Amino acid sequence: MSGLSRRQMLGSLAAGGAALALPAIVRAGAGSARVVIVGGGFGGATAARYLKRHAPQLQVTLVEPAPRFHTCPFSNLYLAGLRSWDSLGHGFEGLRAAGVEVIHARAEDVDARRRNVRLSTGQTLGWDRLVLSPGVDMRWDALAGYDEAASQLAPHAWKAGPQTQLLRRQMEAMEDGGSFVMVIPDNPFRCPPGPYERAAMVAHYFKRHKPRSKILLLDAKDNFSKKGLFQQGWKALYGDMIEWVGLADDGRVTRVDAGTLTVETAFGQIHKAAVLNVIPPQKAGLIAERAGVVDASGWVPVKAENFETRQVAGIYALGDATLAAPMPKSAFVANTQAKLAAATIAADLLGQAPPAALFTNTCYSLIGPDYGISVAGVYGAAEGRIVERPGSGGVSPGTADAAFRAAEAAHGASWYAAICADIWGAG
Amino acid sequence: MQPSSRVAPALLSLASLGLALAGPAAAAELPATTAAVLAGGCVNCHGPDGRAQGAIPPIGGLDEGYLRARLLAFRDGRDAPGSVMTRLMKGHDTDQIEALAKWFARGGTR
Numbered sequence: 001m002s003g004l005s006r007r008q009m010l011g012s013l014a015a016g017g018a019a020l021a022l023p024a025i026v027r028a029g030a031g032s033a034r035v036v037i038v039g040g041g042f043g044g045a046t047a048a049r050y051l052k053r054h055a056p057q058l059q060v061t062l063v064e065p066a067p068r069f070h071t072c073p074f075s076n077l078y079l080a081g082l083r084s085w086d087s088l089g090h091g092f093e094g095l096r097a098a099g100v101e102v103i104h105a106r107a108e109d110v111d112a113r114r115r116n117v118r119l120s121t122g123q124t125l126g127w128d129r130l131v132l133s134p135g136v137d138m139r140w141d142a143l144a145g146y147d148e149a150a151s152q153l154a155p156h157a158w159k160a161g162p163q164t165q166l167l168r169r170q171m172e173a174m175e176d177g178g179s180f181v182m183v184i185p186d187n188p189f190r191c192p193p194g195p196y197e198r199a200a201m202v203a204h205y206f207k208r209h210k211p212r213s214k215i216l217l218l219d220a221k222d223n224f225s226k227k228g229l230f231q232q233g234w235k236a237l238y239g240d241m242i243e244w245v246g247l248a249d250d251g252r253v254t255r256v257d258a259g260t261l262t263v264e265t266a267f268g269q270i271h272k273a274a275v276l277n278v279i280p281p282q283k284a285g286l287i288a289e290r291a292g293v294v295d296a297s298g299w300v301p302v303k304a305e306n307f308e309t310r311q312v313a314g315i316y317a318l319g320d321a322t323l324a325a326p327m328p329k330s331a332f333v334a335n336t337q338a339k340l341a342a343a344t345i346a347a348d349l350l351g352q353a354p355p356a357a358l359f360t361n362t363c364y365s366l367i368g369p370d371y372g373i374s375v376a377g378v379y380g381a382a383e384g385r386i387v388e389r390p391g392s393g394g395v396s397p398g399t400a401d402a403a404f405r406a407a408e409a410a411h412g413a414s415w416y417a418a419i420c421a422d423i424w425g426a427g
Numbered sequence: 428m429q430p431s432s433r434v435a436p437a438l439l440s441l442a443s444l445g446l447a448l449a450g451p452a453a454a455a456e457l458p459a460t461t462a463a464v465l466a467g468g469c470v471n472c473h474g475p476d477g478r479a480q481g482a483i484p485p486i487g488g489l490d491e492g493y494l495r496a497r498l499l500a501f502r503d504g505r506d507a508p509g510s511v512m513t514r515l516m517k518g519h520d521t522d523q524i525e526a527l528a529k530w531f532a533r534g535g536t537r
Contacts (some may be wrong), residue, residue, distance in 0.1 A: 054463070332471055339467035343460045355460035358523070360468030362511050376511045378518025392518025397509040404509065407482070411472070411511070414481030418474040425475060 033058055033349045036117055036127040038107040038287055040064025040092065042071075042331040043133030043318030045423045046338035048100045054346035061101040061125060063117070067091065069424070070160040072191060073331045074416050079157075079168050080201035081208075082369060088160060090424035097426065107134075110291035112312045129345050132293065132300070132309075133318040133334065134285025135159070136190045139298065142281040143183075143256060150258035154276035158190060170275045171202065176210040178274030183253045183263060184219040185281045188299070190320045190329045192225040193375065195279060197365040200230070203238040204368060216271060217244040218263065220252040225328070226365060226375055226395050233367035233405075253278075284321035291315055299323040304381035305357045306344040307337050316341045326388050327379050333361045335419060357381040361393075364412030370402070372409030455522055462526040466535070468515075469527065476535030491532035498524045 035051055037044045040062055048062040068089040077083040092102045106120035116126045138156060140147045146154070157167040171180070180202055184195045199215050206213040223246075224230075234242045245251035255264040261273045283298030293300050293309040300317040301310040302324065309315045318341060319334030327333045336359045343355045359379040364372050377393035379386050396408060457465070466477075469486065473479045477487030486494065500506035502516035502524065516524070 050467070054460070332468075335471055336464075336468050340464050343464050347460055352460065353458060355458065355464045358461075358465055358468070360471075360515060360518075362472060362515070374511050376514040378515055389518030392514060394514045400509060408511075410482035414479060414483040415472045417481050418479050418483065419471040422470050422475050 033128045034126065035060050035129045035131065035345060035349075036125050037062045037131040037133065038064075038117065039133035039135060039285070039319075040066065040069050040095075040102070041133060041135055041319065041334070042073075042419075042423065043320075043334035043338045044131065045069070045092075045095060046335045047131050047133065047316075047318060047342045048095055049098055049423065050339050050342035051346055052099045054343055055350055056099060058346065058349065059101070060099070061103060061127075062092070062095060063103050063105055063107045063119060063125070064092070065104060065106045065120075067104055070164075071331070071416075071420070072158070072160045072194070075157070075160040075164050076194065076198045076201040077366060078164060079171065079198065080204045082201070082204070082366075085165065090420055092424065094424050094426050107287045108290070110287065110315075112292055112315060115314065128349070129314055129316065130291070131316045131318065131338075131341060131345070132285075132288050132291060132321065133338070134287045134321050136282040136320045136329075137285050139281045139283050143278070144254060145256040145258065146278050146280050150256060151278070153258040154256060154261065154273075154278045156279050157277060158194075158279050158282070167275070167277060171205060174210065174213070174274045177212040178210070178214075179272070180206070180213065180215045180275045180277065181261075181263065181271055181273035182215070182217050183256070183276075183278040183280075184217060184221075184224075184251075185279055186220040186252075188325065188329060189279070189282050191363075192328050192330075193230070193363060193365045195219075196224060196226070196230040197367070198277075199242050199244075200234060200237070200365075200367040203234070203241050206241065207238060213241070213274075215242045216273075217242065218251045218253050218265065218271065219244060219246050222246040222248050225363075226373055228398055229373040229396055230365070230367070232398070233371055233373065237368045237371060282320075284317075288317060288321050293317055295323075297323065304384055304386045306354060307341045308344075316345065324386055327359060327361060327377070327386060328363065328375075330361055330363050332363060332419070333359055333379075335423065336360050359386070362415065364408060364415055366409055366412055367405075368409075370406040370409050372405060372407075372412045374408050374411070457522055457526040462530050465519075465523055465527055466530045469531070470535065472511075473531075477531045478535065486531045487535035489532060491528050494531055495524060495528035498528060 037048050051060045068091050070088045109118045116124050118124050155163045155167045157163040250265045250267045252266045253263045261276045284300050288300050293311045300322045302322050309317050318337045320329040347354045362376045364374045373396045375395045378389040472483045473486045478485045501512040
């Protein structure tokens, strides 16, 4: 419902009009409205905090299984040995202090008609608005030989958690001179620069501990985020330790044998790994499917102006699960999408005019401890589509001195502290 | 009546209201919810309420005129042309920059 029509309805209410025709929220006041948010990551936790900030009288409930949320951003630094595991974890006390009800459970099903969500605890929560920020699930049927069992031998480590720790243990156990093979999917996938930062962070570890080792990147595409900057940085810091093979050079992997740690490419080349890291194709988290908001692509189409899903009114979706190109699937954009959606939902429930859409993105990638690069972008909504603002965005300069690269490395660490404080901090 | 004689009293009255620093009279003030959404991107690096503790400088509570001038300089490529700030500000119009300068001058809240 638009702000205008709500104001018209409120006007008719004030005039003693058809009060019974109004939604319960408006009749009883926004204080009785409940917003349920599924997912305590960069999208969901941001939405919860900012809904409370915009409309303290709302009942805001966040559903997240993990008592501490470990972030994918900076998990490559953990692989490198530059960050502790604990430093990636964020609890929910700050959100509770901000008035958010946090329930540690898994959301298992959504009834869009009755407007409720069923949890793994058996509890059912009613909602006036539902926000889904479930992140990604792996498509276990998309790459021959790579299913959930195979990921215990050849980890994806593309959700921060036990998979990430398993990959680190495998790196530690690997003998010097071994081959670390990474399988990289075609677009779209979570964190477009992530695989290439990971290559650098694995190289950082190898250079110090296993200098005769090699890193082979088998990629299903010919171009990737910040490609020129990554290749320049790899060369500068790690010589020829990292070899990238794109689609045109038979980089696309079509079969995985996790038992023997071998992969086969489209043209039949076999590569044997000592450590095999397979990042498979992905889709929106399962609860989005259960809610009926995904399309045939496996992702969630959303309205560009507010991130309400196109399939179901009253259900919003955020972050990596959504179809939001040309925005990347990044933590930063999940956060700015959440801020727009939270302001929109609060305005809607309070009978105010909605905000204008604007999204920003900044992604830092670390190539070495003192070598950072970045990509940025600004996006708006026009005629129902997300559009990059003309003239905005782009990557770090190709030619820059060591001080510039060191500054961007420091800025990356500063970004992580700031955004985590914004989302999970004491506030 | 000459145009100049109409403009001068208007400027004078703006100044007397303490609004002379508010920027060009043409700038339309953005609604608070829209300003909040805009500012939401900034705090991801500059910290809650713009009060970062790390290598990225704090912006909360700085002088509004300084913030406006600096943001415009980034946008126009006159300050740190290779930086993230230049790439970001090129996506913002004058009204948006105005709203951000006000927002963070007030301490990062509405």
